[in-house]
Amino acid sequence: MTANVKTSFFSQAWLVLILAICFGALLAGMQIALGPTIEANKTNETLGRVPELVFGKDRAQELIERKQTVAINPQSVGVEKAGKTLRYSVFETRTDGELAGWVVKTAGQGYADKIEMLIGLDPNIEKITGIFVLDQKETPGLGNKIVTHEWRSQFLAKATDKPLVTVKGKASAANEIDAITGATISSKAVTDTINATVNNLRKPLVDKAKGK
Amino acid sequence: MMNYLVDIFLIAVSAALINNFVLHYFVGICPFVGVSRRIEMAFGMGCAVTFVISIAAFISWAITTFVLVPGAPLSQWIAGFFVPAETAAKVDLTILSYIVYILAISSSVQFVEMYVRKFYPPLYKSFGVYLPLITTNCAILFACLTIMANIVGVDDPADAWDLGRSLVLAIFGGVGFTIAIVIMAGIREELDLCDVPEPFKGAAITMIVAGILALGFMGFTGVDSGLRKALTPKAGNHALIEEGPSSPMGAQITTNHHIG
Amino acid sequence: MAEQPTSLERFIQGILPENPVFRQLLGLCPVLAVTNNMKSAITMAGAVLFVLFCANVIVSLIRNLLKPHLRIVIFTLTIATFVTIADRFLAAYLYQMSKTLGPYIPLIIVNCIIICRCEVCASKQGVITAGADAIGTSIGFGLALSAIAAVREILGTGMFFEIRVLPAAWPDWVVMVLPPGAFLTFGLLIGLVNWYESFRTAKAGRTQGQTT
Numbered sequence: 288m289t290a291n292v293k294t295s296f297f298s299q300a301w302l303v304l305i306l307a308i309c310f311g312a313l314l315a316g317m318q319i320a321l322g323p324t325i326e327a328n329k330t331n332e333t334l335g336r337v338p339e340l341v342f343g344k345d346r347a348q349e350l351i352e353r354k355q356t357v358a359i360n361p362q363s364v365g366v367e368k369a370g371k372t373l374r375y376s377v378f379e380t381r382t383d384g385e386l387a388g389w390v391v392k393t394a395g396q397g398y399a400d401k402i403e404m405l406i407g408l409d410p411n412i413e414k415i416t417g418i419f420v421l422d423q424k425e426t427p428g429l430g431n432k433i434v435t436h437e438w439r440s441q442f443l444a445k446a447t448d449k450p451l452v453t454v455k456g457k458a459s460a461a462n463e464i465d466a467i468t469g470a471t472i473s474s475k476a477v478t479d480t481i482n483a484t485v486n487n488l489r490k491p492l493v494d495k496a497k498g499k
Numbered sequence: 500m501m502n503y504l505v506d507i508f509l510i511a512v513s514a515a516l517i518n519n520f521v522l523h524y525f526v527g528i529c530p531f532v533g534v535s536r537r538i539e540m541a542f543g544m545g546c547a548v549t550f551v552i553s554i555a556a557f558i559s560w561a562i563t564t565f566v567l568v569p570g571a572p573l574s575q576w577i578a579g580f581f582v583p584a585e586t587a588a589k590v591d592l593t594i595l596s597y598i599v600y601i602l603a604i605s606s607s608v609q610f611v612e613m614y615v616r617k618f619y620p621p622l623y624k625s626f627g628v629y630l631p632l633i634t635t636n637c638a639i640l641f642a643c644l645t646i647m648a649n650i651v652g653v654d655d656p657a658d659a660w661d662l663g664r665s666l667v668l669a670i671f672g673g674v675g676f677t678i679a680i681v682i683m684a685g686i687r688e689e690l691d692l693c694d695v696p697e698p699f700k701g702a703a704i705t706m707i708v709a710g711i712l713a714l715g716f717m718g719f720t721g722v723d724s725g726l727r728k729a730l731t732p733k734a735g736n737h738a739l740i741e742e743g744p745s746s747p748m749g750a751q752i753t754t755n756h757h758i759g
Numbered sequence: 760m761a762e763q764p765t766s767l768e769r770f771i772q773g774i775l776p777e778n779p780v781f782r783q784l785l786g787l788c789p790v791l792a793v794t795n796n797m798k799s800a801i802t803m804a805g806a807v808l809f810v811l812f813c814a815n816v817i818v819s820l821i822r823n824l825l826k827p828h829l830r831i832v833i834f835t836l837t838i839a840t841f842v843t844i845a846d847r848f849l850a851a852y853l854y855q856m857s858k859t860l861g862p863y864i865p866l867i868i869v870n871c872i873i874i875c876r877c878e879v880c881a882s883k884q885g886v887i888t889a890g891a892d893a894i895g896t897s898i899g900f901g902l903a904l905s906a907i908a909a910v911r912e913i914l915g916t917g918m919f920f921e922i923r924v925l926p927a928a929w930p931d932w933v934v935m936v937l938p939p940g941a942f943l944t945f946g947l948l949i950g951l952v953n954w955y956e957s958f959r960t961a962k963a964g965r966t967q968g969q970t971t
Contacts, residue, residue, distance in 0.1 A: 302824050303832060310840040311595075317844055318594045324851040332854070363655075371502075374655055396724045422858075427795075428916060428933045472721075523938055525791040529871060532784065594847070597865050598839040605835060635869045637788040644862040698954035699946075702784055706946030714939040 332421070333392060333405060334359055334378070340407030340417040341380045341388035343443070350382070357382055364495075366487045375488060379495075386410045389492055392421070395480025398472040400424040402433070406481055408447070410496050412489050415445045418481065423473075430473030438474075441465060447485050451478040505730045507667050513723050514668050515675035520638045522713040527638035527676050531683060532705050534629055541684035543622065544629060545677025547615075549670060551607050552639045556669030558603040559643040560662055563650050567592045567599065568659075593651055600643040608634045638676055642669045682712060763884055766891035773895025779872045780903035781952040786872035790904060791941040792863050797920045800908035802856050804901030806849070806864055810841045811873050812893040818881040819889035825882055834877045835868070842868045872896065910944050911935045 337359050338347040350357060360379040365372045376392040388410055394403045402423045407416035420434045432438055441464050445451060453466040453474045466474035514520070521527050527548070534544045566573045569591040578590045612630050616623045623630070633639070645668060649660040686708055695704050764772065779785045789807075793799040814837050818825075825833065846864045849857040857864070867873065876896055881889040912918060915935030917925035934940045 300829070302821070302826075303829055303836070306821075306833060306836055310598075310836060314594050314840060314843055317847055318591075321847050321851040325847065325854075328851065328854040374657075376654060396727070399720055426933060427936045428931045525788050525938070525941065526866065528787040528791065529785075532787070594843060597843050597846075597868060598836065601835055601839050601868050602832075605832065635871055635874065637866050637869050640866060640869050641862060644865055648862070696950075698957065699950040703946045703950040703953065706942050706949060710939045710942030710946060713937075713942055714934070717937065717939065 333376075333390075334361075336405055336419050337378050337380055337390045337407075340390050340405055340419055343417065355382060357387070358384075364488060364491050366491060368487065373487065375484070377488070377492070386496055388416055391484055391488060393480060393484040395476055395483070397423060397476040398425055398430050398470070402473070402476055402480065404477065404480065406484060408485070408492070412485065412492050413447055415442050415447060415481070415485075418442045418477070420477075425473045426470065429467065430470040432467045432470060433473050433477055438465075438467060442481070447489070450482040450486075453478050502731075503663070505727065507663060508730070509723050509727055510664055510667050511671040512726065514671040515678065516716065517719040517723055519675045519679055519716055520641065520672045521676055521679040522709065522716045524641060526641040527636055530629065530632070530636060531676075531680055531709070532702055535680050535683040535687055535705070538681060538684045538688065540625070541680045542677065543626065545673070545680050547611065547626070547630065548633060548636060548638060548676055549673025551604070551611055551633055551636075552642050552669045552673040553666060554607040554610070555600075555604045555639050556642050556646060556665050557662070558607065559600050560646055560650075560660070560665040562599055562603065563593075563596065563647055564659070567596055568651060569593075593647075596647055596651075600640060600647075604639050604643070605634050638672065642672050679712065683709065686712075764888075766888045769880060769884075769888055769892035770895035773892060773897075774899040774902065778899040778903060778952075779875075779896055780900060781949055782956075783872075783875075784949075785875055786870040786900070787945075788866055789863050789870065790907060791938075791945060793860055794904055794908040794911055794941060794944075795936045796912045796916070796918075797905065797908045798856065799859055800904040801901070802849070802853065802860065803863065804897065804904050806842075806845045807867060807870070807872070807900055808894070808897035809845050810838060810867055811876060811897055812890060813841045814838050814873055814877055815881040815889040815893040816886055818877045819884065819886045822882050822884075830878075830882065831874075834874055838873055838877075839868050872900065907941075907944050907948060910948070911940055915940060 338350065338357050341347075342350060358381045360381070362377050362379060364375045364377045366375065378390040378392075380387045380390065389408045389412070391406045391408065392403070393406060394401045396402075400423075402425070403421040405419045405421060407418065408414070409416055418439050420439070423430070423433065425431050425433065441458070442451075445464075446461060449462040451462050451464055452460075453471065454463045455466055455468075455471065458465040464474065464478055518524060521531050530544055530548070535541050565571050570588050571592075574590050574592055575588055578586070582590075608631060611633075612623075615626070615630065646660060646665045649664070653659055683705070687705065690704060690708070699707070773779070777783060780787070780790055786807075789803050793803045814834070817837050818834060821833075842865060845867070846857070849860070849864060876892060880892040884892075909919065912935075913924060914932045916931050917923060917927075917929045932940070935944065
């Protein structure tokens with residue numbers, strides 16, 4: 288009985304092996320064919336947003352039409368905080384060799400889960416030139432609205448000298464942001480993340496700008 | 500060290516309660532509907548799933564970290580025999596992840612089946628056909644996929660999940676599954692005595708009850724960020740006390756600390 | 760050997776009478792997870808169609824070589840390969856959708872529908888019949904997903920395929936796009952289908968006279 292099972296097992300195993308080899312080859316071929324496209328998708332997700340965040344939509348469009356090259360240099364900036372090193376992914380943007388701005392990829396705890404975003408900053412970290420939400424799992428219809436263009440456009444040209452504050456009514460002072468009705472926590476999460484990130488990166492990036 | 504423990508604790512709470520595998524991620528629904536008639540069976544199924552999920556998570560973490568990712572030790576060593584070292588460092592076998600995981604899960608289930616048949620024959624008989632069916636339980640593959648996403652999908656290799664986090668996610672995911680299925684079994688035992696309309700008997704009423712359960716579990720949203728703030732020593736940044744629908748007090752307290 | 764259903768019968772059975780979701784209650788994970796909106800539902804149905812069709816055809820081609828002990832392993836290997844192909848394809852050409860669907864595409868591997876169809880149909884019948892069965896089952900699956908997604912999207916966001924169909928005054932029932940809404944919608948629809956089936960068979964019983 289055991290001998291039968293053994294022989295039949297091996298006589299069947301050849302099919303599994305042949306199939307495994309065929310499928311392996313198929314998958315390897317697919318990896319070679321599609322790998323570059325997928326990598327490009329991943330990097331373009333962030334890189335593609337950088338011109339718009341640094342220059343604003345209109346000027347970025349203008350640069351594309353004039354075929355001006357925008358050099359984007361991804362870097363990793365470490366910040367010492369409470370004994371730990373926080374690493375930020377920073378995109379240094381230059382046109383014609385001159386520093387045009389920074390884009391920082393950062394994340395913060397939102398209402399439901401982490402909110403990942405890109406923050407555009409001017410060369411001296413004095414103004415916010417735009418934000419873009421990469422990933423969020425906030426409540427659809429409420430916290431979800433942080434991705435909308437109208438809400439995000441509030442952050443354009445906001446100064447970074449004072450921390451941003453969310454208000455429930457109409458935003459009046461220069462550092463106030465109108466919170467989304469019914470989604471105060473998500474709105475606060477975004478402003479808090481921006482405040483923390485700008486605070487952490489102000490010195491290193493200003494030093495980098497001067498050092499270059 | 501403290502940070503690590505806080506991390507582990509929060510992963511555990513998140514996997515078991517806040518992002519419950521059944522009621523939030525919708526994995527493991529088939530046994531949830533099929534096996535939740537009696538509490539003992541449901542609890543047995545929950546334990547079996549937890550056991551298999553831990554073994555499968557361990558195997559998938561090990562294979563992903565040591566064989567599949569670009570720059571993994573084992574694949575580098577083997578490829579080093581055939582190609583120069585720089586190319587060997589870039590060998591990326593992640594395309595084989597799904598096949599590897601499902602084969603790991605099948606083997607784990609086979610192993611568990613043999614073990615249970617040898618040492619607990621009456622338990623094996625009571626499981627019947629449901630034990631081999633654990634292979635097609637989405638929850639196990641989902642745990643493996645989450646672990647993979649936290650190893651392969653992170654920008655900084657230093658953030659890749661280690662064995663501790665992966666095992667905690669798997670075990671407490673299984674615990675969450677057990678909690679959900681046992682609650683459902685308890686409710687269904689009562690439902691058997693109720694006057695359910697004919698078209699709704701069986702799966703339909705189970706789904707509706709599951710919806711109400713999911714609504715209840717939604718109350719846990721935000722608990723993990725609150726716990727994190729409570730457990731992390733004030734390293735600065737900002738403190739927020741959650742307001743909103745999940746707060747039992749409906750309090751409107753917001754405190755905001757900024758570094759100078 | 761009992762007479763086996765023809766291609767046409769397999770095709771039609773898969774759509775409504777033996778609908779994999781509502782009648783057989785198989786493959787429930789994606790049914791609840793990706794039916795937030797129509798786009799995800801249709802993409803998932805398309806992916807399942809691709810995997811089911813390829814898997815059925817391959818299994819049908821090698822059906823005479825299958826031995827009892829290893830057939831599940833062979834099914835699993837085949838399905839996993841095609842799911843990897845579908846997943847990579849989506850990541851390359853529909854990157855946003857791939858990120859939205861997340862882990863639910865690889866979860867097609869353990870979707871009971873596909874293994875069940877391989878076991879019941881493809882391992883026993885010819886290529887044409889297996890193909891027809893795959894297409895019929897996928898259409899049934901797609902219909903089920905669309906039904907649930909339509910209800911959830913219209914009631915939850917007032918939109919259908921991201922086009923506004925309900926007046927702006929409609930207060931979005933946000934719970935419909937969240938987990939509880941998925942369970943409730945699905946439960947109510949199962950009840951509806953069960954009621955319709957019992958109504959239809961009762962009518963057929965009455966018109967045919969006394970049938971046991």
